[in-house]
Amino acid sequence: MHNFFVESDALDGVFRITGADHNHIKNVLRMREGNTFLVSYDGKSHLCALAGFENDTALAEIVEEDYQDTELPVQLYLFQGLPKGDKLELIIQKAVELGASGIIPVEMSRSVVKIEDKKRKQKQERWQAIAESAAKQSKRNVIPTVSEAVSYKKAMELASEMDVFLVPYENERGMAATADALEKLKNAKKVGVLIGPEGGFDDKEIALAKDAGGEIVSLGKRILRAETAAITALSMCMLYIEMNV
Ligand code: SAH
Numbered sequence: 049m050h051n052f053f054v055e056s057d058a059l060d061g062v063f064r065i066t067g068a069d070h071n072h073i074k075n076v077l078r079m080r081e082g083n084t085f086l087v088s089y090d091g092k093s094h095l096c097a098l099a100g101f102e103n104d105t106a107l108a109e110i111v112e113e114d115y116q117d118t119e120l121p122v123q124l125y126l127f128q129g130l131p132k133g134d135k136l137e138l139i140i141q142k143a144v145e146l147g148a149s150g151i152i153p154v155e156m157s158r159s160v161v162k163i164e165d166k167k168r169k170q171k172q173e174r175w176q177a178i179a180e181s182a183a184k185q186s187k188r189n190v191i192p193t194v195s196e197a198v199s200y201k202k203a204m205e206l207a208s209e210m211d212v213f214l215v216p217y218e219n220e221r222g223m224a225a226t227a228d229a230l231e232k233l234k235n236a237k238k239v240g241v242l243i244g245p246e247g248g249f250d251d252k253e254i255a256l257a258k259d260a261g262g263e264i265v266s267l268g269k270r271i272l273r274a275e276t277a278a279i280t281a282l283s284m285c286m287l288y289i290e291m292n293v
Contacts, residue, residue, distance in 0.1 A: 049117065050077065051086040051093065058110055063087045063096060065106040073098065073106045084111065093117075119189050122289050123149040123238045125210065126282060127203050129156040129245035130163070131274045137178050139278045144182035144192050146282040147289075151179065152206060153197040158247025163197050172196040200253060203242070204260040211236035215262040216281050218248050218271055226265040230288045239285060243278045 096108035
């Protein structure tokens with residue numbers, strides 16, 4: 049989010065932004081009324097919305113005082129092979145707490161569950177509601193989106209748009225690839241993590257993930273359940289990002 053520093057306090061809940069920042073807001077960013085950004089004054093940052101322009105001044109109305117940005121500076125997307133029962137609900141809740149920007153449920157060859165077409169939208173709405181309540185509880189600034197369940201092919205198309213695409217694979221050995229992949233998070237804007245369902249990946253899926261730019265990594269010598277693997281991989285990325293980016 050853009051952040052502008054001002055030297056005088058708000059008057060009636062409105063900060064006045066002048067000079068180069070005014071020009072930047074108006075002519076470079078071409079912001080419209082209602083667009084939000086941060087304004088910092090006297091060591092505190094406030095969430096503001098553009099209320100309009102007046103002469104050479106941008107008027108920034110305070111929406112939330114002393115706003116704490118809780119978002120990760122890197123967007124993390126969890127691609128989760130559809131697990132059994134309501135396990136995905138737990139995974140969505142934890143992914144949101146850990147800072148994920150989005151969750152993409154994926155129908156994989158070893159997913160036992162198949163979603164009927166007529167239930168797709170209804171399922172997605174339930175998952176989205178879980179994300180929303182987890183976002184509120186964990187004080188996220190944005191509500192992550194959960195998509196409808198997608199095919200593996202579609203998931204690979206989305207994954208190839210990521211700057212880094214991590215594929216924790218139960219048959220991978222050694223932590224060198226994991227360490228290398230984490231280092232790449234420093235320069236990434238969008239990071240995908242693909243976790244298999246209970247039955248894991250088949251060989252063809254691993255080959256397709258590699259074609260989509262996937263980095264095959266291990267999460268240690270033990271076999272983790274799908275939900276543990278998702279939480280572990282996201283925690284690992286979250287901590288690395290919080291410490292290094
Ligand atoms: N049925 C498989 C395990 C699947 S675990 C078996 O017994 O071999 C579900 C998913 O969690 C895996 O597809 C993988 O994405 C992830 N996972 C579990 N343990 C892992 C590990 N040690 N390293 C990397 N990924 C792991």
